[in-house]
Amino acid sequence: MRNLKNKIKLNAHSVSISEKMASQIISVLTFVALGVMFLLASTYFILGGNIKEKNNDISSFEIGKRDIKENKVAKKNLVEDIKVDTVKVYLTKQDRVVELPIEEYIKGVISSEMPINFEIEALKAQAVAARTYTVAHTKAIGGGCNKGNGSDLCDTTHCQVYLSKEEKIQMWGVKGESNWKKVEEAVNATKGQVLSYDGGLASGAYYFSTSSGKTENSEDVFVNALPYLRSVESKGEENAPRYKSVVPISYADFIEKANSEYNANMSLNNIKDQIKILERTDGGSIKSIKLGTATISGPKFRSLYGLNSANFEINYLDNDMEISCTGFGHGVGMSQWGANNMASEGKTYKDILQHYYTGINLEQINKK
Numbered sequence: 224m225r226n227l228k229n230k231i232k233l234n235a236h237s238v239s240i241s242e243k244m245a246s247q248i249i250s251v252l253t254f255v256a257l258g259v260m261f262l263l264a265s266t267y268f269i270l271g272g273n274i275k276e277k278n279n280d281i282s283s284f285e286i287g288k289r290d291i292k293e294n295k296v297a298k299k300n301l302v303e304d305i306k307v308d309t310v311k312v313y314l315t316k317q318d319r320v321v322e323l324p325i326e327e328y329i330k331g332v333i334s335s336e337m338p339i340n341f342e343i344e345a346l347k348a349q350a351v352a353a354r355t356y357t358v359a360h361t362k363a364i365g366g367g368c369n370k371g372n373g374s375d376l377c378d379t380t381h382c383q384v385y386l387s388k389e390e391k392i393q394m395w396g397v398k399g400e401s402n403w404k405k406v407e408e409a410v411n412a413t414k415g416q417v418l419s420y421d422g423g424l425a426s427g428a429y430y431f432s433t434s435s436g437k438t439e440n441s442e443d444v445f446v447n448a449l450p451y452l453r454s455v456e457s458k459g460e461e462n463a464p465r466y467k468s469v470v471p472i473s474y475a476d477f478i479e480k481a482n483s484e485y486n487a488n489m490s491l492n493n494i495k496d497q498i499k500i501l502e503r504t505d506g507g508s509i510k511s512i513k514l515g516t517a518t519i520s521g522p523k524f525r526s527l528y529g530l531n532s533a534n535f536e537i538n539y540l541d542n543d544m545e546i547s548c549t550g551f552g553h554g555v556g557m558s559q560w561g562a563n564n565m566a567s568e569g570k571t572y573k574d575i576l577q578h579y580y581t582g583i584n585l586e587q588i589n590k591k
Contacts, residue, residue, distance in 0.1 A: 307589065311323075312376055320371065327388075346405065352576070354415075359428065416586070418586075427445075431556065431557075438555065443504040444522055445553075452556055454505040460550075466549065467548070471544070471546075477528075480528065494539075498514060499513040506534070530548050
């Protein structure tokens with residue numbers, strides 16, 4: 224009986240020890256499990272961080288690919304690589320797009336953009352400038368007209384004025400055929416020639432009607448400072464029909480425009496004291512002018528008051544003012560009347576182009 228009791232005590236003690244051990248084992252296992260969970264969680268977040276960095280690396284790589292693509296597009300502007308045989312032109316009056324051989328299009332442009340009685344060398348210079356401008360605005364080079372229903376250019380001053388051979392001959396009347404032969408001579412003599420700068424297409428081949436004696440630096444009229452669009456002398460334009468012009472405007476209308484467009488806070492009291500020319504460009508045009516409390520650029524002033532150029536003086540009269548302008552157009556690039564004067568003095572079209580576009584060369588497209 225005593226042995227039985229001892230066995231029972233022993234078994235009870237064993238059970239007690241087993242329960243204690245089990246409890247300890249459970250605690251250990253719980254601790255281990257928590258440790259594993261912590262380790263897994265840490266690993267997850269660590270891996271998550273690495274994945275995020277990888278994604279950033281991928282994004283950087285994609286950006287790099289885009290940069291490469293942009294560089295490839297830019298390389299298309301190397302003249303030796305350019306191939307443009309045709310151009311899509313939006314005819315505004317007909318509301319349709321036509322595809323024309325580029326040389327035929329250039330004939331329609333120079334006959335519309337420059338007087339036909341100009342010297343042949345001036346017309347040749349115009350052909351090269353217009354061809355360069357055309358190529359630069361084709362979709363193949365990254366251009367295109369935002370008003371032309373998917374075209375490269377439209378037929379208005381928004382791009383370049385274009386009229387067909389038939390339209391021009393009809394407009395010229397009895398001299399139509401002979402005039403067109405002169406156009407063909409200018410275009411054929413310069414076939415495929417464009418302006419280049421440092422091997423690339425000189426895409427800013429701007430031209431305009433009449434200078435005030437000097438052309439303008441590109442950054443004083445547009446946005447970018449282009450090395451080949453520098454201010455140069457342009458002589459012999461005094462006989463151009465729009466060399467001088469005068470715009471009369473009442474004080475009330477002048478003030479209304481300035482206040483409405485630029486919140487200038489101008490009044491009729493001592494108006495002369497409220498207008499101040501602040502700076503002129505190298506070409507002589509107004510670079511900035513103060514109207515009341517507003518300061519605006521010369522080109523914006525020109526646009527606001529419908530002036531022929533930004534080279535102007537203001538004359539104050541009793542009840543109104545007169546704005547006297549010299550020149551016609553934006554003033555950047557080749558002056559057409561200046562080009563004609565150079566041609567009349569025996570200069571070639573190459574001389575003319577190299578005068579108005581600083582540091583340019585003439586190269587051939589469509590070589591390949």
